[in-house]
Amino acid sequence: MLFYDCSTAPNPRRARMFIAEKGLQIETRDISIAKGEQLGDAFKAVNPNATLPVLVTDEGTVLAENLGIAAYLETRFPAPPLMGRTPDEKGLVLMWNSIVEHQGGLPIAETLRNTHPAFANRAIPGPENHAQIPELAQRGAARVGHFFDLLETRLAESPYLAGPEFTLADITAFVFVDFARVIKRRIPQENSATLAWFETVAARASAQL
């Protein structure tokens, strides 16, 4: 296997944490988004969509997208399970992963990419350029507040997002919550359940990477 990573970006970090939680050592190449290496011919020959992370399997399949990589690794290396055991658990993991991607990951990315000068004309990842839309950043900032509410409601009733066990959904949420520092957003002080969950996840070895 060969893993294409980027040490500074949140989506590759999700895959990196998943790989570490599985206890796997995978040969890794770091692609610098800061230098625009993901848009170079060498990387686009691997992934024409110019997104990271990417995992090339031993069978030669090129898997982009976190869920593609996670589904492959979970099936090939089932222990420890990170995507649930029973049908209900598997449903809850992908449900919470989707909710976090749409309600958290997207608005955080929208806020950053539509304001920060580093993303001028790069408001969306991928090979096409798109101008920034300042109104979208404002909307994103409002939605991030709702995302923190949503996490607190869930984590006040459940130790982890999908239930009693740490799963992929927690990796996704942890990485996005941590990344929200780039838009100067932190877990609100009164959100005690989320703060406790964050501290627990942040202490895992996989979170140090």
Next chain:
Amino acid sequence: MLFYDCSTAPNPRRARMFIAEKGLQIETRDISIAKGEQLGDAFKAVNPNATLPVLVTDEGTVLAENLGIAAYLETRFPAPPLMGRTPDEKGLVLMWNSIVEHQGGLPIAETLRNTHPAFANRAIPGPENHAQIPELAQRGAARVGHFFDLLETRLAESPYLAGPEFTLADITAFVFVDFARVIKRRIPQENSATLAWFETVAARASAQL
């Protein structure tokens, strides 16, 4: 099981097709988004996020989000497989599903919800109101063109998105491509591989629902 559907919206249609492809008959309640029933107290007691589709399992778990419902049904009713058999296939299905959601579903929804008067102040699904952003609709329309290119490139080399078999990724793509009619977008006439794929999927019994 109990399935909360909405006959007019694309996301519930994805779950409806998945259920039909599994050959399942599930008790169904239709929630009218046109009448705003998803925002009423009765439905929000089921799903506080006010999104459709929802599947309540026999164990009483409330699963929202298409991927949550699909993961549950695929595990409980493995035949016919709609999310791949081998690790590589499972990876490719979720990879293509993610690509289609982000590159197709999102820009189509953005174009519709940020222009159509029916979505004034409802630019994002869920319990919170958000104003329309006309620039986002323009960007969405441009991205839909890129999505059609992306589909054509893939379907010129593979009969279905994730490989030789029909899967969840094709359901997602078919429903969004078909729904693009609401923003007056059709598969370009020269995209012969996509047109052939669309006709094949449209002929399935599950596509008639």
